[in-house]
Amino acid sequence: MSFTEDQITRYSRHILLPEVGGKGQKKISQAKVFVVGAGGLGSPVALYLAAAGIGTIGLIDSDVVDMSNLQRQVLHHTPDVGRSKVLSAKAKIQAINPDVKVETHEARFTAENALELITPYDIVIDGVDNFPAKFLINDACYFADKPLVHGGILRFEGRVFSIIPKKSACYRCIFKEPPPPGLVPSCQEAGIIGVVAGIIGTIQATEALKIILGIGQPLTDRILDFDAQKTAFREIKTKRNPKCKLCGDNPEITKLFEHEQEVCQLRTPGTVGVT
Amino acid sequence: MQVTINGKSEDLQAGNVMEVLKHKEVDPHMVAVELNTQIVERDQLEATQVKDGDKLEFLFFMGGGR
Numbered sequence: 001m002s003f004t005e006d007q008i009t010r011y012s013r014h015i016l017l018p019e020v021g022g023k024g025q026k027k028i029s030q031a032k033v034f035v036v037g038a039g040g041l042g043s044p045v046a047l048y049l050a051a052a053g054i055g056t057i058g059l060i061d062s063d064v065v066d067m068s069n070l071q072r073q074v075l076h077h078t079p080d081v082g083r084s085k086v087l088s089a090k091a092k093i094q095a096i097n098p099d100v101k102v103e104t105h106e107a108r109f110t111a112e113n114a115l116e117l118i119t120p121y122d123i124v125i126d127g128v129d130n131f132p133a134k135f136l137i138n139d140a141c142y143f144a145d146k147p148l149v150h151g152g153i154l155r156f157e158g159r160v161f162s163i164i165p166k167k168s169a170c171y172r173c174i175f176k177e178p179p180p181p182g183l184v185p186s187c188q189e190a191g192i193i194g195v196v197a198g199i200i201g202t203i204q205a206t207e208a209l210k211i212i213l214g215i216g217q218p219l220t221d222r223i224l225d226f227d228a229q230k231t232a233f234r235e236i237k238t239k240r241n242p243k244c245k246l247c248g249d250n251p252e253i254t255k256l257f258e259h260e261q262e263v264c265q266l267r268t269p270g271t272v273g274v275t
Numbered sequence: 276m277q278v279t280i281n282g283k284s285e286d287l288q289a290g291n292v293m294e295v296l297k298h299k300e301v302d303p304h305m306v307a308v309e310l311n312t313q314i315v316e317r318d319q320l321e322a323t324q325v326k327d328g329d330k331l332e333f334l335f336f337m338g339g340g341r
């Protein structure tokens with residue numbers, strides 16, 4: 001495949017980079033990225049990957065746009081309230097870049113459909129808002145052998161790291177299983193400063209592009225935590241856990257399953273979770 | 276003993292990881308604990324002694340994304 005004149009102009013600032021060049025841009029144009037969740041994290045991820053010229057972006061989300069989403073979910077605009085999130089997302093992606101093929105799934109990501117959904121893709125992005133889904137994505141990427149860029153946000157903080165299955169530490173290596181229900185906020189009563197979704201999501205998109213291009217040092221075996229109040233990043237070095245129930249030496253998890261969904265209720269009044 | 280917790284140096288009394296968590300008023304269910312880049316299993320928090328110069332990381336759960 002070769003680029004049209006318009007495409008050469010569109011991607012010229014990428015092509016100028018020795019680390020990308022025409023060859024790298026071709027890799028980007030042929031890459032397929034699957035984004036789970038078209039919300040706070042999924043928005044910057046999808047927008048920047050679309051602008052970058054990713055060949056195919058897959059999106060799954062079962063929700064419709066709510067007024068309370070607009071504070072951070074920049075894929076969706078005021079007239080989209082009430083509209084399917086994946087369809088709203090598709091319209092914005094194609095407005096930015098008609099080169100991008102968008103595959104939408106107005107559905108939940110489940111143990112039943114996970115592997116089938118991600119198998120055609122090269123990379124998976126975690127943009128979900130609850131622990132059971134985060135563990136499910138982690139496990140599915142392990143079984144399907146797909147690089148995963150994990151992201152999480154809460155209040156003024158965010159976390160991002162990449163996982164190359166069987167090579168670097170997975171989400172379960174560190175967190176094992178979801179916290180007891182009600183202990184850690186992750187639901188709709190939670191607050192999130194909108195920009196943190198933008199910061200973490202754009203790092204996720206950066207990681208996806210680096211993995212596609214095979215450049216730089218991937219954010220593997222190190223967890224990057226961001227604190228917006230301090231405007232500070234902290235890197236926590238980690239490594240694969242031989243006792244990991246998924247990717248350790250004696251794995252107990254041999255097929256996909258879903259942890260029980262936490263109840264949206266917090267033990268400590270006044271603290272808040274996130275959606 | 277001098278211990279680094281989440282990047283900050285702290286002067287603590289000798290003890291195991293569980294005692295350090297209690298001292299810092301951290302519910303052990305709310306964090307993954309790393310001692311010198313090695314994950315400490317939840318059932319090993321009491322059995323794992325913290326030594327002078329150790330680096331501890333308390334990784335709080337962050338479940339949001341939308």
Ligand SMILES: [Zn+2]
Pocket residue numbers: 169170171172173174240241244245246247248
């Ligand atoms: Zn693992």
